[in-house]
Amino acid sequence: MSDVLNINITDEQKRFYQENGFLSIARITTDEEIEWLKTIYGKLFEGRTGEEKGFFYDLARPRGHEGRDELPQVLGPDITIPELRESIYYKNAKRLSSQLLAVDEKINVGGHMIYKPAKYGAETPWHQDEAYWNPEVFSNGLSVWMPLDSVTTESGCMQFIPGSHKENVRWHRHINDDPLIHGLMTDDVDSTEAIACPLHPGGATFHHTRTLHYTAPNTTDNPRRAYILVCSGPEKKRDKPAYRPWQDEEREAMKAAEIDVEYL
Numbered sequence: 520m521s522d523v524l525n526i527n528i529t530d531e532q533k534r535f536y537q538e539n540g541f542l543s544i545a546r547i548t549t550d551e552e553i554e555w556l557k558t559i560y561g562k563l564f565e566g567r568t569g570e571e572k573g574f575f576y577d578l579a580r581p582r583g584h585e586g587r588d589e590l591p592q593v594l595g596p597d598i599t600i601p602e603l604r605e606s607i608y609y610k611n612a613k614r615l616s617s618q619l620l621a622v623d624e625k626i627n628v629g630g631h632m633i634y635k636p637a638k639y640g641a642e643t644p645w646h647q648d649e650a651y652w653n654p655e656v657f658s659n660g661l662s663v664w665m666p667l668d669s670v671t672t673e674s675g676c677m678q679f680i681p682g683s684h685k686e687n688v689r690w691h692r693h694i695n696d697d698p699l700i701h702g703l704m705t706d707d708v709d710s711t712e713a714i715a716c717p718l719h720p721g722g723a724t725f726h727h728t729r730t731l732h733y734t735a736p737n738t739t740d741n742p743r744r745a746y747i748l749v750c751s752g753p754e755k756k757r758d759k760p761a762y763r764p765w766q767d768e769e770r771e772a773m774k775a776a777e778i779d780v781e782y783l
């Protein structure tokens with residue numbers, strides 16, 4: 520276990536991340552911790568934890584839809600289960616992110632979990648995370664993505680467009696052009712450039728807020744459970760907010776449908 524706790528980002532890994540906007544590492548936590556996380560994952564998803572407050576919903580279908588979820592997501596699992604903040608994964612993600620971001624100051628960590636059950640559900644379409652984020656600031660963060668299962672292209676491992684983090688946030692729209700669907704997508708991508716990052720459980724990828732990424736629907740016999748930590752250094756306020764009208768469209772649609780959630 521101490522070996523896992525002592526990992527650091529090498530200069531070569533840092534250079535790779537700066538050049539490509541993503542990085543894959545074979546190990547960020549122990550097998551033992553993965554087993555513990557699987558029990559937590561099961562409870563959070565089976566209990567639809569926080570659904571009434573907007574912390575559990577389907578990323579690929581309209582809020583309040585009926586029938587089976589296609590891309591269920593739990594936000595802020597560590598709010599319900601604060602022990603997650605003491606996990607090896609959480610501590611390593613925070614430390615390695617501060618090394619990649621070259622930030623000595625306080626790193627803020629937020630978490631979410633996206634579940635793709637065996638042989639069912641949707642893709643996570645091509646997008647840049649910053650399209651979801653606060654348009655009033657220059658973001659200074661990255662996401663750490665860790666699978667609890669072995670992941671391949673067929674089960675929904677992360678795929679990235681190298682170098683896309685050096686460009687602006689592209690035009691995004693809501694999946695199916697439905698602003699009651701939280702999931703965003705961009706059509707402005709050449710997916711033939713994608714690099715897939717298969718991993719064993721307990722490995723991890725890191726990606727910049729602007730790196731274009733995608734995961735395929737899970738067509739395998741095994742679940743694909745991912746636990747993602749979003750790590751951010753201090754942000755700088757913009758003189759003028761970035762233009763991200765898809766965010767207003769969602770707020771307006773939610774208001775019109777009288778859906779009131781604590782977190783959007």
Ligand SMILES: O=C(O)CCC(=O)C(=O)O
Pocket residue numbers: 633643648662664675732733734745747
């Ligand atoms: O887990 C997935 O399917 C997508 C994850 C993702 O988009 C992210 O971590 O930013």
